[in-house]
Amino acid sequence: MKDFMSEVAVLFSYPKNLIILAIRLILSYGFATPALLKINNLEDTVTWFDSMSIPLPFLSTYLVSSIETIGIILLFLGLFTRYISILLSCVMVGAIFFVHIENGFSVADNGFEIPLYYLLFLVFLATFGAGKYSLDRVLFKDAR
Numbered sequence: 001m002k003d004f005m006s007e008v009a010v011l012f013s014y015p016k017n018l019i020i021l022a023i024r025l026i027l028s029y030g031f032a033t034p035a036l037l038k039i040n041n042l043e044d045t046v047t048w049f050d051s052m053s054i055p056l057p058f059l060s061t062y063l064v065s066s067i068e069t070i071g072i073i074l075l076f077l078g079l080f081t082r083y084i085s086i087l088l089s090c091v092m093v094g095a096i097f098f099v100h101i102e103n104g105f106s107v108a109d110n111g112f113e114i115p116l117y118y119l120l121f122l123v124f125l126a127t128f129g130a131g132k133y134s135l136d137r138v139l140f141k142d143a144r
Contacts, residue, residue: 016131017131017132017133018133020125020128020129020130020131020132020133021078021131021133021134023121023124023125024075024076024078024081024125024130024131024134025075025076026121027075027088027118027121027122027125028071028072028073028075028076030118031068031071031072031075031088032072034068035065035068035069035071035072038061038064038065038068039065039069042061042062042065045061045065046058046061049061052098052099053098054094054098060094064091064094067084067087067088067090067091068088068091070084071084071087071088071091075088075125077134077135078130078131078133078134078135078136078137079130079134079135079136079139080136081125081126081129081130081134081136082125082126082129082130082136085122085123085125085126086122086126088118088122089119089122089123089126092115092116092118092119092122093119095112095115096112096115096116096119099115100112100115
């Protein structure tokens with residue numbers, strides 16, 4: 001029975017790195033529109049952040065916009081994945097508490113459902129890394 005279980009474990013490990021790659025690419029795509037909206041409308045984003053009582057709205061706008069934009073590129077490449085996932089997780093926690101939590105859970109009501117899913121996937125990447133198909137693996141041999 002032990003041999004059977006080890007064979008099953010090997011069988012289920014094959015798609016692991018493809019799934020991690022898919023998570024990275026989907027998150028990159030998911031961050032693209034919000035990041036571009038912020039970058040292309042920085043003054044409006046500062047005003048929006050200020051209206052939601054986000055501390056230091058000017059600094060927060062530039063910080064969040066930069067993290068999201070750099071995050072898109074790094075997640076796509078699988079480079080410094082653990083680090084950028086931690087930073088993007090902080091952005092998602094901020095999005096949940098400052099923007100979405102008062103609307104409840106449902107995405108239909110602009111709730112925190114989608115940012116929570118992003119947060120969970122980012123924590124996954126911060127924990128397990130970028131996987132086999134990444135520059136982290138090529139440059140740093142980081143592919144647990």
